[in-house]
Amino acid sequence: MRVAIINGPNLNLLGKREPRIYGTQSFEEFLTVLRTEFPAVEISYFQSNVEGELINELHRVGFEYTGIIFNPGGYTHTSVAIGDAVAAIKTPVLEVHISNVHAREEFRRHSYVSPHAIGVIAGLGLQGYALALAWFSNQTSA
Numbered sequence: 618m619r620v621a622i623i624n625g626p627n628l629n630l631l632g633k634r635e636p637r638i639y640g641t642q643s644f645e646e647f648l649t650v651l652r653t654e655f656p657a658v659e660i661s662y663f664q665s666n667v668e669g670e671l672i673n674e675l676h677r678v679g680f681e682y683t684g685i686i687f688n689p690g691g692y693t694h695t696s697v698a699i700g701d702a703v704a705a706i707k708t709p710v711l712e713v714h715i716s717n718v719h720a721r722e723e724f725r726r727h728s729y730v731s732p733h734a735i736g737v738i739a740g741l742g743l744q745g746y747a748l749a750l751a752w753f754s755n756q757t758s759a
C-alpha cells in the first residue's frame with residue numbers, strides 16, 4: 618500500500634521556529650518514526666512552498682496511491698486551485714493540521730480543501746499524521 622504525505626508552505630520550518638504552536642521536531646525526523654511504525658506502508662513525502670508544485674504532486678499521486686495525507690498549510694484558507702486539484706483526483710485525501718485551526722484566527726476556520734477531503738484531523742500535533750496513516754491502513758485491511 619502506498620500513501621503520500623504532502624506538506625504545504627512553511628512546513629519545512631517545523632522544529633526550527635514557533636515550537637509553542639508546531640512543536641520541536643522536524644518532519645524528516647518524524648518521518649523516520651512513521652516509517653518504523655508503519656512498515657507495511659510505502660510512504661512518499663513531498664513538501665513545497667510553491668502552489669503549482671503542490672498541485673503537480675497531487676496529480677502525480679492522485680490516481681495510483683491508496684491515500685494522501687495533505688497539510689496544505691496557509692493555502693488551505695486561500696487556494697481555490699488546490700481545492701480544485703483535490704476535487705479532481707481519485708485517491709482519497711485526508712486533510713491534517715498540526716494546530717487546532719478552529720481555536721486560532723477566524724480566517725483559519727475556512728478551508729478550500731475540506732469539502733473534497735474524506736476527513737479532517739486538526740490540533741493533535743504531528744500525531745495527526747500517524748492517526749491518518751492508521752486510518753488508511755485499517756481501510757485496506759477491513
Ligand code: CA2
Pocket residue numbers: 626627628630631632633634635639688689690691692693713714715716717718725
Ligand atoms: O496547523 C497547521 O498544520 C497549519 O496547516 C499550519 C499552517 C497554517 O497557515 C495553517 O493555518 C494551519 C502554517 C505552517 C507554518 O509552519 C511553520 C512551522 C514552523 C515554524 C513556522 C511555521
